[in-house]
Amino acid sequence: MHTKQIIQTGKQTGEATKALVMVHGRGGSAEDILGLANYLPVNDFALFAPQATNNTWYPYSFLTPPKENEPWLSSALAVLKDTVADVQATGIKTENIYFLGFSQGACLTLEFVTRNATKYGGVVAFTGGLIGDKIYDQNYAGDFAGTPVFIGTSDPDPHVPVERVHATAEILSGMHAKVTKKIYKNMGHTISQDEINLVNELIFKEL
Template sequence: MHTKQVIRAGKQTGEATKALIMIHGRGGSAEDILGLADYLPVKDFALFAPQATNNTWYPYSFLAAPKDNEPWLSSALALLKEVVADVEATGIKKEEIYFLGFSQGACLTLEFITRHANRYGGAVAFTGGLIGDKIYDQNYTGDFAGTPVFIGTSDPDPHVPVERVHASAEILAGMHAQVTKKIYKNMGHTISQDEIDQVRELIFHNSKL
């Protein structure tokens, strides 16, 4: 199970009115994903990056049956819920909380926000989709009320089938998220400059670099 380790950066809570929760990928670290903040207009944000135990949020592919990734998957989702509660406890409202994840972290980001749909500041999924051997609609509740969401991926990607990206975007849009989906031909399993530019414009457009 995941122990709660969250690396903090950016503006101090108490001063910040916005927060960005950054979720690393398999084999990555909280420090790695925090490095992305240098390329985003988030200097006024408090940054929170939880660290997965053993650098992975769940053991198998996100396309495995959810029970096969337990208890790690539920533990990871519970940890994110705690981080959101911690952010709210500092006085930052849900609509000023943003999420960003890459790869396994992008899958976890999408799974978490869709299980707890609300008006958030925005969400970024660099190469990810909703988790499971199929999409379990019954897990998803709430209303995004226009929350901007960016999902970018390569076609093909070695870990994330583009069909799951399309299906995930459709679910979020049906729950009233403002979804921007970008599919990049043969990009590889990485984050492109175009994705960064898109996210700066679409998700963080109210903030200065």
């Protein structure tokens, strides 16, 4: 099970009015994902990066039946819930909380926000989709109320089928997220400069 370990950096809470929750991928770390902030216009943000036990949020593919990834999956979702509660406790409003995840972290991020849909600042998923051997619609509730969401992926990707990305975008759009989906031919399992440029324009632009 995961213990709550959150690295906090960026602008001091109490001063920051916006926060970015950054979720690392399988084999990655909170420190790794925080490095991405150097490429984003988030100088005014408080940054929160939870750390997975053994650097993995859940043991098997995100396309495995969810019960086979338990209790790790529920524990990982609970860590994100705790992270959001920590952000809110600093006085930052939910509509000013942003999320960013890569790979396994993108899947976890999408799963969390779709189970807890509300008006967020924005959501960035670099290569990810909703979790499960199929889409479990009954798990998802709420209204994104126009939250901007970016999902980028390679076609093909060794871990994330493009069909799941399409299905995920459809679910989020149906819950009133403003989804931008970008499929890159043979990009590989990485984050491209084009994706960075797009999220800076669509998600982190000065409001």
